[in-house]
Amino acid sequence: MRSIFLAAMLLGAGMLAGCQSNVPVTAPSISPTDLATQNKTAGKYAVYIQTGGWQKDVDTDAFTCSAWTFPTDFENGYVTSAQGAFRESFQEVKFVPGTLNPADLAAQGFDGQIIVYQGAMDAKFGITPGFWTNTPNAQVAFHGIVAVVGPDGLSGQSNVKGEGAGQTTGSCFDIDDAIAAAGTNAMKSFIVNAVNTSKLNVLEMRAKGAEQAKSPTS
Amino acid sequence: MKWLGMAMLGIVMAFGVAGCAKRPSQNVYNYDEVGKSSAVSFGTVVSRREIDITGKNTGTGALIGGAAGAGAGSYIGSGAGSYIGSGDGTAWAVAGGALAGAVIGAIAEQSAADRKGVEYVVVLESGVTLTIAQDVGEKDVLLNPGDRVIVQNSGGYQRVLPAANLPTQIERPKGIKIIDPEPTQ
Numbered sequence: 001m002r003s004i005f006l007a008a009m010l011l012g013a014g015m016l017a018g019c020q021s022n023v024p025v026t027a028p029s030i031s032p033t034d035l036a037t038q039n040k041t042a043g044k045y046a047v048y049i050q051t052g053g054w055q056k057d058v059d060t061d062a063f064t065c066s067a068w069t070f071p072t073d074f075e076n077g078y079v080t081s082a083q084g085a086f087r088e089s090f091q092e093v094k095f096v097p098g099t100l101n102p103a104d105l106a107a108q109g110f111d112g113q114i115i116v117y118q119g120a121m122d123a124k125f126g127i128t129p130g131f132w133t134n135t136p137n138a139q140v141a142f143h144g145i146v147a148v149v150g151p152d153g154l155s156g157q158s159n160v161k162g163e164g165a166g167q168t169t170g171s172c173f174d175i176d177d178a179i180a181a182a183g184t185n186a187m188k189s190f191i192v193n194a195v196n197t198s199k200l201n202v203l204e205m206r207a208k209g210a211e212q213a214k215s216p217t218s
Numbered sequence: 219m220k221w222l223g224m225a226m227l228g229i230v231m232a233f234g235v236a237g238c239a240k241r242p243s244q245n246v247y248n249y250d251e252v253g254k255s256s257a258v259s260f261g262t263v264v265s266r267r268e269i270d271i272t273g274k275n276t277g278t279g280a281l282i283g284g285a286a287g288a289g290a291g292s293y294i295g296s297g298a299g300s301y302i303g304s305g306d307g308t309a310w311a312v313a314g315g316a317l318a319g320a321v322i323g324a325i326a327e328q329s330a331a332d333r334k335g336v337e338y339v340v341v342l343e344s345g346v347t348l349t350i351a352q353d354v355g356e357k358d359v360l361l362n363p364g365d366r367v368i369v370q371n372s373g374g375y376q377r378v379l380p381a382a383n384l385p386t387q388i389e390r391p392k393g394i395k396i397i398d399p400e401p402t403q
Contacts, residue, residue: 055254
C-alpha cells in the first residue's frame with residue numbers, strides 16, 4: 001500500500017515538473033511541385049519576410065492536460081523555407097530587411113517589392129481518449145498579409161492563411177510531437193499560399209502596367 | 219433563505235473576479251510575451267471607433283450557477299417539500315434550482331466578459347491597410363487619426379502602440395570592434 005502511495009506521489013511530482021516543455025518545430029520542406037505553378041515569374045523583386053511574431057506558449061482550453069504549456073517558436077526555419085520557395089517562383093529575388101518606397105525600388109532596379117506580413121496565429125492541443133490509447137492532437141493556423149508594391153505604390157494586398165494538424169499516440173508528455181507536426185504543416189501551407197498569392201498579385205501588377213503602357217497618353 | 223443568498227453572492231463574486239481579469243492592451247502584456255522579441259510595422263491611424271466586444275463564454279458560469287441553484291433548490295425543497303409536488307418535492311426543487319441557476323450563471327458570465335473596445339484602421343508604410351480591434355486598458359492612450367503608430371505582432375496578438383515619441387532616424391548602433399594586440403617580437 002505504501003509503495004503504491006509512493007509511486008503515485010512520484011508520478012504526480014513528475015507530471016508537475018513536466019508541465020512545461022519546449023517544442024522543436026522543424027522547418028517545412030517545400031518542393032516546386034507544392035506550388036501552383038513551376039514557371040518562374042519574370043522580373044527582379046525585393047522580398048521582405050516579416051519575422052518575430054509567431055512565438056507562442058501553446059495550451060489547451062480542455063480539462064485534460066490543462067496544466068501543460070508548450071513554449072513554441074513556430075518560426076524555426078520559416079525564413080529559410082520561405083526564401084527557398086520565393087527563389088523557386090521568381091526569376092530574381094533579393095531579400096531585404098524592411099519595406100522600400102517606390103522611388104527606392106526603381107533606383108535599385110526592382111520591378112516591385114513583395115511583403116509578407118505576419119498576422120494572428122492560433123495554436124491549441126487536445127487529447128482524444130481511446131479504448132486502449134489516447135491520441136494527443138494539435139491544430140495550428142497562421143494568418144498573414146501578402147502585399148505587392150510596384151512603381152506606383154501598393155498594387156495589391158491579400159490575406160493569406162496556413163493551417164495544419166498533427167497527432168501522435170501517448171499522453172500529455174507526447175503532445176509536443178503533435179504540436180511540432182501541426183506547426184510544420186501549417187507553416188508549409190502558409191508559405192505555399194503566400195508564394196502563390198504573391199505570384200498572382202505580381203502578375204496582376206504586371207498586366208496593369210502593360211495595359212497602362214499600351215493606353216494612349218493625353 | 220440564507221442558502222439562496224449565499225449562492226447568489228457566490229455567483230456575483232465569481233464573475234466580479236472574472237471580470238477583473240486583465241486582458242492584453244497597450245500596457246498589459248501576458249506572461250508568455252515577456253522575454254520575446256516581436257515583429258513591428260510602422261503605420262498611421264486613419265480612423266478610430268468604439269466597438270462592442272463579445273466576451274468568451276466558457277460555460278463555467280452555467281456550471282457554478284447550476285450548482286449554486288441546485289444547492290438553493292435543495293434547501294427550499296427540503297423545507298417546503300410538503301407543498302412542492304406531492305410529498306417529497308426536493309428533487310423537483312433541485313432540478314428547477316439547477317436550471318434557473320445555470321441560466322443566471324451563463325448570463326452573468328457573458329455580461330462580465332462583454333466589454334467595450336476600439337477598432338483602429340491603420341495604413342502601414344507599405345500602403346497596406348489593416349483594421350485591428352483592441353481591448354482598452356486602464357492607462358491606455360486612445361489614438362487619433364493621423365497618429366504615428368507601430369503595429370506589434372506578439373505571438374499572433376496584434377497591438378497598436380503609439381509611436382509619436384519614436385525618432386524617424388537614428389545613427390547606426392555601434393558594435394564593439396575587437397583589436398588584436400600587436401604581435402611581440
